[in-house]
Amino acid sequence: MHAPGTVMLEARGIGKSFGPVRALSGVDLQLRAGEVTAIMGENGAGKSTLLKILTGDYQPDAGTLELAGTEVHFTDPRHSRIAGLRVIAQEPEVIAHVSVAENIYVGALRGPLFDKRAVYAKTRADLAKYGFERLIRPEALGSTLSPAQRQIVEIMRALVDEPAVICFDEPTSSLGEDESGILFALIQRLRDEGVAIGYVSHRMQEIFQLADRITVLRDGALVGTKLTAETDHDELVRMMVGRDLTQFFHREPVTPGETVLELRDVGNEHVSGVDLTVRAGEVVGIAGLVGAGRSELMKTIVGDFPITSGEILVSGRRTSFRSPGDAIAAGIGFAPEERKAEALVLQRPVRDNITLAVLKELSRWIFVRAGAERALTADYISRLRIRTPSSEQLVGKLSGGNQQKVVLARWLATRPKLLVLDEPTRGVDVGAKAEIYAIIDELAHAGVAVLVVSSELPEVLGLADRINVMAGGRIVGELSRAEATEEAILALAMDESRIS
Numbered sequence: 140m141h142a143p144g145t146v147m148l149e150a151r152g153i154g155k156s157f158g159p160v161r162a163l164s165g166v167d168l169q170l171r172a173g174e175v176t177a178i179m180g181e182n183g184a185g186k187s188t189l190l191k192i193l194t195g196d197y198q199p200d201a202g203t204l205e206l207a208g209t210e211v212h213f214t215d216p217r218h219s220r221i222a223g224l225r226v227i228a229q230e231p232e233v234i235a236h237v238s239v240a241e242n243i244y245v246g247a248l249r250g251p252l253f254d255k256r257a258v259y260a261k262t263r264a265d266l267a268k269y270g271f272e273r274l275i276r277p278e279a280l281g282s283t284l285s286p287a288q289r290q291i292v293e294i295m296r297a298l299v300d301e302p303a304v305i306c307f308d309e310p311t312s313s314l315g316e317d318e319s320g321i322l323f324a325l326i327q328r329l330r331d332e333g334v335a336i337g338y339v340s341h342r343m344q345e346i347f348q349l350a351d352r353i354t355v356l357r358d359g360a361l362v363g364t365k366l367t368a369e370t371d372h373d374e375l376v377r378m379m380v381g382r383d384l385t386q387f388f389h390r391e392p393v394t395p396g397e398t399v400l401e402l403r404d405v406g407n408e409h410v411s412g413v414d415l416t417v418r419a420g421e422v423v424g425i426a427g428l429v430g431a432g433r434s435e436l437m438k439t440i441v442g443d444f445p446i447t448s449g450e451i452l453v454s455g456r457r458t459s460f461r462s463p464g465d466a467i468a469a470g471i472g473f474a475p476e477e478r479k480a481e482a483l484v485l486q487r488p489v490r491d492n493i494t495l496a497v498l499k500e501l502s503r504w505i506f507v508r509a510g511a512e513r514a515l516t517a518d519y520i521s522r523l524r525i526r527t528p529s530s531e532q533l534v535g536k537l538s539g540g541n542q543q544k545v546v547l548a549r550w551l552a553t554r555p556k557l558l559v560l561d562e563p564t565r566g567v568d569v570g571a572k573a574e575i576y577a578i579i580d581e582l583a584h585a586g587v588a589v590l591v592v593s594s595e596l597p598e599v600l601g602l603a604d605r606i607n608v609m610a611g612g613r614i615v616g617e618l619s620r621a622e623a624t625e626e627a628i629l630a631l632a633m634d635e636s637r638i639s
């Protein structure tokens with residue numbers, strides 16, 4: 140191992156364009172042994188592109204890379220891996236039809252000598268070594284994994300190589316509080332062992348907890364690198380966004396109207412005994428740890444999972460949605476947690492993705508009013524600061540956070556009577572978050588009933604009029620805005636998860 144502070148990875152003057160899009164220009168980065176260097180910047184600032192250049196996934200147009208003092212040119216991620224550099228991807232790829240164990244050791248153990256039992260045992264030991272043993276089973280199939288579990292698979296794949304340099308690209312965007320805690324302990328341990336760590340995140344709290352240094356990018360250029368001890372929240376926001384932002388959002392509650400959504404003793408294989416109401420003009424938050432059943436409850440409401448007991452009423456009428464399509468037709472908007480798999484049409488332009496759900500409104504007879512469609516798209520691109528060369532860009536080519544903004548824009552644009560948002564700001568930068576909160580508030584004031592799931596407690600606390608806490612597929616408590624604190628929510632969420 141190298142002495143703490145030794146520069147293990149040095150990138151100088153990195154440039155990269157995708158056709159007309161200039162993703163990076165003149166970027167320098169140093170990652171030091173025994174230190175965590177955070178890489179921050181708005182959605183589309185170039186963070187993931189920079190990491191993909193380090194691994195050799197992308198070839199830079201300009202600049203040089205040195206690993207432990209030696210210049211390197213990786214043309215294939217396998218080469219950087221052998222050289223001791225790993226990046227935990229923002230959107231981990233997991234093979235659906237094989238087990239966790241095989242996913243972790245993919246490539247390493249193939250052929251006739253493959254001994255499943257031995258691999259499971261090794262995986263179990265490795266999971267325990269890094270503190271993940273409670274969260275995932277070696278035998279579980281890739282297709283059954285939650286986003287958090289897929290993230291763990293991706294992290295384990297890297298750790299089993301014992302790299303000297305390891306970068307995390309928004310690792311906590313799909314993790315809850317408790318998994319994040321395990322991950323932070325792990326990162327601190329790796330740092331103490333002398334690993335050089337790069338860490339991309341939009342969450343300030345984490346940055347201040349973990350990072351020794353912070354490198355900020357804006358519009359593909361380096362703004363600067365600061366020692367964490369010598370900077371603060373406001374300065375970082377200014378460096379990232381280029382302007383000041385007002386303090387954390389707190390919405391003004393409105394007097395709620397009629398009950399829009401009502402669940403009476405709803406149960407199925409994922410949730411049980413759920414009673415819940417959301418009235419027009421109300422924002423109801425759902426909090427809980429990962430695995431508490433929050434996303435499953437949202438999917439149950441929109442008809443993805445059938446109910447086996449109880450009933451769901453929308454505007455007083457009993458529903459029998461058999462798919463989210465039925466729910467949408469009944470005036471419900473649903474932005475799911477897994478934007479890639481469930482929500483976006485990656486091969487279509489930004490414009491189509493935003494207007495998909497409002498086409499009926501924008502259509503006269505069967506013709507879409509092109510002017511109205513353009514105006515709506517332009518409005519959301521600018522309000523949510525969606526970084527795209529034009530409204531015609533394919534969504535698949537946008538950065539992760541910008542894809543998320545497109546999904547949200549689609550549902551915010553529909554003004555449904557009920558809007559169900561699962562982790563609405565997951566992976567979204569600090570400037571756009573504030574705008575998303577303002578739009579949710581606006582919709583509530585216009586009489587929309589909103590149901591929000593979020594793992595970010597400050598977000599639920601700032602947005603929700605009431606907070607329901609889930610654990611083990613049940614609602615274990617409700618907190619009014621006045622009663623709700625991070626401690627109160629966690630106490631409910633953890634207490635119940637221990638019992639079940």
Ligand SMILES: Nc1ncnc2c1ncn2[C@@H]1O[C@H](COP(=O)(O)OP(=O)(O)OP(=O)(O)O)[C@@H](O)[C@H]1O
Nearest residue numbers: 157162182183184185186187188537538539540541
């Ligand atoms: N394969 C590609 N083709 C075209 N443009 C791309 C491609 N990959 C990235 N870009 C563009 O390069 C810019 C930087 O993207 P990148 O993914 O590095 O951003 P990021 O900082 O990681 O953002 P986020 O916080 O949203 O993850 C964006 O404008 C993005 O749309």
Ligand SMILES: [Mg+2]
Nearest residue numbers: 187229538539
């Ligand atoms: Mg990214």
